[in-house]
Amino acid sequence: MLRLLTIEFHKLKYNRASKILSIIYFGLLSCIALIAAIKFDIGPVKFHLADAGIFNFPYIWHFNTYIASILKFFLLLVIVSMMANEYSYKTLKQNLIDGLSKKEFILSKFYTVIAFAFVSTVFVFVVSLILGLVYSDYNEFAIIVSDLKYLFAFFIKLVSFFSMGLFFGILVKRSAFAVGAMVVWFIIESMFKGYLFWTFKKATNTSEKVDSIMQFLPFESMANLIKEPFSRLGAVKSVANQIGETFTKSYDVSFFNILIVSGWTFIFIYISLTLLKKRDL
Numbered sequence: 406m407l408r409l410l411t412i413e414f415h416k417l418k419y420n421r422a423s424k425i426l427s428i429i430y431f432g433l434l435s436c437i438a439l440i441a442a443i444k445f446d447i448g449p450v451k452f453h454l455a456d457a458g459i460f461n462f463p464y465i466w467h468f469n470t471y472i473a474s475i476l477k478f479f480l481l482l483v484i485v486s487m488m489a490n491e492y493s494y495k496t497l498k499q500n501l502i503d504g505l506s507k508k509e510f511i512l513s514k515f516y517t518v519i520a521f522a523f524v525s526t527v528f529v530f531v532v533s534l535i536l537g538l539v540y541s542d543y544n545e546f547a548i549i550v551s552d553l554k555y556l557f558a559f560f561i562k563l564v565s566f567f568s569m570g571l572f573f574g575i576l577v578k579r580s581a582f583a584v585g586a587m588v589v590w591f592i593i594e595s596m597f598k599g600y601l602f603w604t605f606k607k608a609t610n611t612s613e614k615v616d617s618i619m620q621f622l623p624f625e626s627m628a629n630l631i632k633e634p635f636s637r638l639g640a641v642k643s644v645a646n647q648i649g650e651t652f653t654k655s656y657d658v659s660f661f662n663i664l665i666v667s668g669w670t671f672i673f674i675y676i677s678l679t680l681l682k683k684r685d686l
Contacts, residue, residue, distance in 0.1 A: 409513035410520060412500070413487075417517075420490065423483045430479035434528055437469055438536055458638060460540035463552035467634040467656065469533040470559040473525070474631055477563055480521055481570045485583040488514065488574030511678045514571055522563035526556055558630040558658040565627055565670040572673040575680055594624050626665040632656050 417423050440459070459468050491497035500510060538544065573583035601615040608614060619625040637656055 406512075406516055409509060410516050412505075413513050413517040416490070416496065417483075417487065420487070422486060426479050426483050426486075430476060430483075430525075431528060433476050433479070434473055434525070434532060437472055437532055458542075460536045462537045462541045462543050462549045464634070464637065465533050465537045465541065466552045466555040467631070467637065469529055469536075470555045471631050471634050473529045474559060474562055477525075477566055480525065480563075481567060481587075482580065482584070483521070484518060484567045484570040485574040486580040487517070488571055489578060489580040489583065492578045507681045508678060511674065511681060514677075515568065515674055518564055518567040518571060521567060522560050525563055526560040529559065530556055554658045555631060558663070561663055561666055561670075562627050562630045565623070565666045565673070568670045568673040568677075569623060572677045575677045591624050594619075594622050597622075598625070620662065621665060623666075623669045626662060626669065629662050630658060630666060 458464060491500075497510065501507065505513075534549075537549065543549075569587065570583060573586045574580065577583050577586055598615060598619055601618060602611060605611045605614045620629055632654070634656065636654060
């Protein structure tokens, strides 16, 4: 494993675009801390975002992983360009000539995906911990370590998303087309979701029926791992109660959903290996 990771990071070391994108990604993750500086002073109304409770433990784990997962696109570009460069610079063929098997080649990419996801998760953990210790109203150890499941969900989500990018990178061999193919897949999923709502529009519990089908599709299953955290805020719930609305949404990280996303990760890697084995390089 270390040998394969060393090979991949040696390639990335001399790839300027990958280094720039990685720096931008982790720089943007660090900018989550800047949210604490957002203030609105409109006459007698003074609003400080950090005082709204977004950095309170354990809510901060949910909020920060959700925000960080939006930024994963930058590392996706590193993954797909990493694969595209193998074809552009003929390094894939050279690796195979040098004795690397096709299985080891795919594993080297998958290990890199895991490494990126792990480093991202640790980075978000450290940033969130620091912000929480500074701004949280609750600093008891039991409260701090509760809801760390969102970090695990974040890691699983990144691994699956990057594995999908790896698959499309191998399938179309060009980074721009690989990203484009993922966008098309996302659009198709969204259109299919709209079709399901139209199909079940006269049925009772339409949303539940649509969700029960959509949860098995890759993008939807990844999105379900970490659901939007904003409606969990006390201020939002208070406003909702005043206008007669109540939230019954579940924000838990579902073990079943983790299995679905992990299943898609396996499918993407397995098909990537199958494609590589069948191709004449």
